[in-house]
Amino acid sequence: MSEPAATVRRVMRRWGQAATPDTGDAGVDGARADARADARADAGAGAGGRVAARRTQAEQRESRVAAGLSELERWLADQIGQGIAQARQTGPADWDDLARRLVDAQAPGVAGSVTRLPRVLGAEDWPGLLLGEYALLRLLAVAHRRAAALPEPLRQTVRARVGFPVTRESVLAAAAVRDHWDVVGCRDEEQDRLVARRVWLAGRTTGRLAMVLSFAPAGQPLDAFPPPGTTIDADLAFYPGASPLRALVAGRRGLVDAGPPPGTKVSQVPALIAEVLAADPWTDSWPLVLDGAVPCLDGLADDEGNALPLHPSAGVPWRLLAVSGGRPVTVAAEWTPRGLVPLTVWNEDGRAVPL
């Protein structure tokens, strides 16, 4: 590598940490790394040797990642062997160290997941949450080791979560999905002077869900995107995977006047999430559009009293409650393993209110 390792490490670490406080998404870490890897490849090789150089780089990367993940497997087994009772004291420093080694091993996706581990320590049931995270990390390392035996879409998911780059061109080269997409949520998160914007979309006719991700240095404008409550006629190109969600806007044809989006019932959510997790067990963020949901102080209920809990860190959703006034509303929320994070609610006049 032509650049000093320390610089790469610093930059990659920053990308690894710049993910959201509430949800993790290994795909995001990969995305941050993509642009960086492209830039490095372009800068590092002369015009003639570029293709060959890339091939060598790719081979090097494969073996680095494999070595890094097998070290991760050993590290996890050691932790569980010795016991995790001291994790609150020793965890953060250990994880910092581990994340750094994973960045060096060019697995920024896994490094990002490790960087987010301290979040579980605030919860009362942190031992169970931590065991769950360790178990899923090991599952990812094992899946990568056995990648050749996996079906292609799942192999793509594993590689994306590990942090292998997927180029924009390859995503755009696949067939795009045209639909009237409702913009159902938007969230900007800033960390270390980098802002990540996620825009969640729901397709009217295909019923598909999508998430468009963009980055900008803090203080600089992000890609303009129609706000929640609008509907766009657009072609979306999905990143490959077993449960594709992340997408690029391949073509935007215009705005559509369509009113509030159709939604699913609260009682249908568990089956829907089970399906998503069956395809991609590492999923920790999935958009939902619910209709006929009555916001409560700590959850979203339907008229039969079934309720989905909210994420504990989201607090009482006062704005959502205020808009609902105790009546059923259409509401978009982000599913996470620990509960829902409300994104947008449509009021009685059909106007979208971001939460």
Place this chain on the structure above:
Amino acid sequence: MTKAVSGGREAGRVSWEELVSTALVGADRRAVPPESLLERAAEQVVRMRAGRRPGRGRPPAPAAAETMPLVPGAAADRLARMLAGEQSRLLTEWLETAAARRVRVPAEMIPGLLDLGARDRSIRACLGAVTGARGRWLAGLNPAWAYLLAEPAHVPPDEVWELGTSGDRRAFLAALRHRDPAAARELLERGWSAETPEDRSVFVPILADGLGMADEPFLESVLDDRRREVRQAAADLLTRLPRSRLALRMTARARRLVTGNGSRLRAEPPQECDGAMERDGVRARPPAGMETRGWWLQQVVAHTPLSFWPDHLGMPPHEIAAARIGDWQREVRMGWTRAAILQRDAAWARALFEAEPLTDLLAVLPPEERSRRAAELVAGHPVDGQMVMMLGGVPRPWGHRLARAVLKKIVETTRTQPWNAGELIRLAGERFDPAMHEHAGEVPELAATLRFRSEMLKELE
């Protein structure tokens, strides 16, 4: 699902709790291979996430329907910007104007406003009006916002006196008092003994509207109330009735305490604060830093009808206000000042203001005169904390004369001591008639604030 997770191997019947407990103490100690523990944990965690069944929800009872129209969209957008920090000093005026126009704010803005009201009492009355039925519904769900239920909302329903919240009943009583003073007093008297001390202390001041000797027997009886705030409120009203028994008792006390001797006055504070004085609203314990007997003297003077003094001392008010009083001059003057404010006596306020320009007195003067007197003060003083404080006591909107004087002062000060003009510019921005923005071109910050207010008020029309 299981295929993707672990290749479908049977994990055995180990509970999640057992896995966590083994992981905590260490798999080695329990002779479990760590890899297999992690494998089982992965399978279970995905199964738990995927198989999480909905719990039982406790949806709140639906909110009542709204009776007021929603504020226009442009006004709501401006409010959102103000809540985000733009020109936030003008928020009170926005709320007051919206409350007077009887419009309500969009539901999603209510939580932010109620949080503000939890910290700032001064806006609570307006919030009671502009947050509508949804605001009260939310206040019932969040103890931090419960204060809202003590504020009157618009349009109290018919049974409000028996069943309404404290705020609704206050609004109802005030409206009835305005229409029919005797009926309001009788209604209050009938259920008096069953009212809470808090309600009693907010109901008494409502009788100020249309106050007359017919209220005297009731107010006199309220002087025996157990709660000091209630007694105090009744005493404050009774001093406005020169023929009330309280006024006569105070006059008898004052007659002994302050005496005239030609152009010189003499004051002698009471030796003690007896039970009768306390019943009449004199507080025995002085505020920190005040001499005890002087405090009693001040209160007696403050609760004596001002009409008593000219005859007693043989001088008109303006001479009395300017007279020298020896040892207790400060206490006696403070008493008269307080009396002028309580009894809303413009002649005395004028006389006292000339002796010492206290802002509180300006409030008693007619608006035109208030504006003129404040303008004179501004013209003759440098900008300092005292001037800003004096002007802070003059409510919005400032009359033309005062505004012109302040604008002139700002322009002068900006030229010579720009660091000193900031607070005055901000105050002027809040208090000027917004139409003045056309004349404020020399002070861009002021002009911008006034334009903002001008647009803000237009949107709320």
